[in-house]
Amino acid sequence: MARIGIIGDGPAGLSAALFLARGDQDTIVFGTDETAMHWAHLHNYLGIEDLGGTAFQRTARGQVEAAGATLRAHEVTEVRVAADGASFTIVTADTTDEVDYVVLAGGKAVQSLAEALGAERDGGHVVVDTEQRTAVDRVYAAGRVVRPERSQAVISAGAGAIAALDILSRESGKDVHDWDSPPKED
Ligand SMILES: Cc1cc2nc3c(=O)[nH]c(=O)nc-3n(C[C@H](O)[C@H](O)[C@H](O)COP(=O)(O)OP(=O)(O)OC[C@H]3O[C@@H](n4cnc5c(N)ncnc54)[C@H](O)[C@@H]3O)c2cc1C
Numbered sequence: 001m002a003r004i005g006i007i008g009d010g011p012a013g014l015s016a017a018l019f020l021a022r023g024d025q026d027t028i029v030f031g032t033d034e035t036a037m038h039w040a041h042l043h044n045y046l047g048i049e050d051l052g053g054t055a056f057q058r059t060a061r062g063q064v065e066a067a068g069a070t071l072r073a074h075e076v077t078e079v080r081v082a083a084d085g086a087s088f089t090i091v092t093a094d095t096t097d098e099v100d101y102v103v104l105a106g107g108k109a110v111q112s113l114a115e116a117l118g119a120e121r122d123g124g125h126v127v128v129d130t131e132q133r134t135a136v137d138r139v140y141a142a143g144r145v146v147r148p149e150r151s152q153a154v155i156s157a158g159a160g161a162i163a164a165l166d167i168l169s170r171e172s173g174k175d176v177h178d179w180d181s182p183p184k185e186d
Contacts, residue, residue, distance in 0.1 A: 001024060001025055002026065002100040002101060002167065002171050003025070003026040003027075003099045003100050003101075004016075004020050004026065004027050004028070004099055004100065004101045004103065004167060005030065005076075005079075005090040005097055005099035005101070005102050005103070006020075006027065006028065006029045006030065006102075006103040006105055007031070007076045007079070007102065007103065007104055007105060007106045007113065008029075008031055008104070008105030008106030008110060008143070008145075009029050009030070009031025009032070009033055009035060009061070009071065009105075010031075010035035010036065010037055010057075010105065010106075010107060010143060010144070010153075010156060011035075011037065011056075011060070011143065011153045011154075011156040011157040011160065012105035012142040012143025012144070012145075012156035012157065012160040013029055013031060013105030013142075013143070013160060014029065014057075014060045014061065014064050014160070015060075015156070015158070015159075015160030015161050015164070016103050016105060016140075016142060016160035016163050016164040017029045017064045017069040017160075017164075018060075018063060018067055018161075018164075019160075019161050019164030019165060019168065019178055020069070020164045020167060020168065021064065021067035021068040021069035022067050022068075022178055023164070023171075023176065023178065025167070025171070027068070027069040027070065028069070028070045028072055028090075028097060028099070029064065029070070029071050030072045030074055030075070030076045030090065030092065031072075031073070031075075032073050032074070032075060033057065033061070033073070035053075035057060036053075036144075036151075037053035037054070037056060037057050037153060038053055038054050039053065040052075040053035040056075040153065042153060044152065044154070045153055045154045046154060056153070072092070074092035074093065074094060074095055075092060075093070076090055076091065076106070076110075076113065077091055077092060078090075078113075079091070079113050079116065079117055081117060081118075081136070085136075085137060085138075086100070086138075087099065087100055088100075088101075088102050088138070088139075090102070100138065101139070101167050102117070102138065102140070103132075103140045103141070103142060103160070103163050103164075103167075104119070104134070104139065104140065104141040104142070104145050105141070105142050105143050105145065105160060107144035107145055107151075108124070108145065108148050110145050111124070111125075111126070111145065114126045114134070114141060114145065117134075117136050118136050119134035119135055119136050120135040124148055125146055125148055126141040126145050126146055127146075128140070128141050128142075128146050130162075131163070131165075131166040132159055132163035132166065133166065140163040140166070140167070141163075142156065142159035142162070142163045143155070143156030143160060144156060146159065
């Protein structure tokens, strides 16, 4: 089991956390529930006809906790890379956690953490590949931190899921997906 620290508790971070926790990884989400979703009202999230952003967040946070992730109501102030590059230390005012992977999902506010980690940046955003990997091994970025000017909730949630599936696939050594089917009727 890997330990993953997700910095940011909007749609990108919570979506990554849901997949990782369902994949039995030790998952911590850092954030103080100050996402822009509290100003949003969703009519453009496929499958949701009409839902306030605060209600969306409430459901998402409950879903993530029920799946086994830990929600930590702290702001991350620093992320340090171990000398061998194989682990990271996530620091808040009250906590210090060693993790195997970092997912940067804190919107524009985590640009400075990305820069300190050595992730490549282009203008105002962090550069990632198709699996949301940054240039730093085991550091991912998803959502508004990657595309600050073209941000939508459904895109952030999708990007968080992509990062999570890549981590799960790396950990299991083969491609992973998380597919459920409806219960069989008697
Ligand atoms: C007024 C308004 C209306 C909108 N309406 C819509 C809409 O109708 N439909 C739609 O799809 N989108 C809408 N959006 C955009 C939507 O809110 C964003 O696309 C979405 O919130 C991006 O999700 P994210 O997870 O990438 O980042 P965010 O939602 O920005 O989440 C990042 C989270 O990380 C936290 N964080 C930052 N730094 C740290 C740190 N150092 N430590 C811990 N936590 C940290 C932040 O506090 C925040 O909670 C709207 C936005 C606004 C402002």
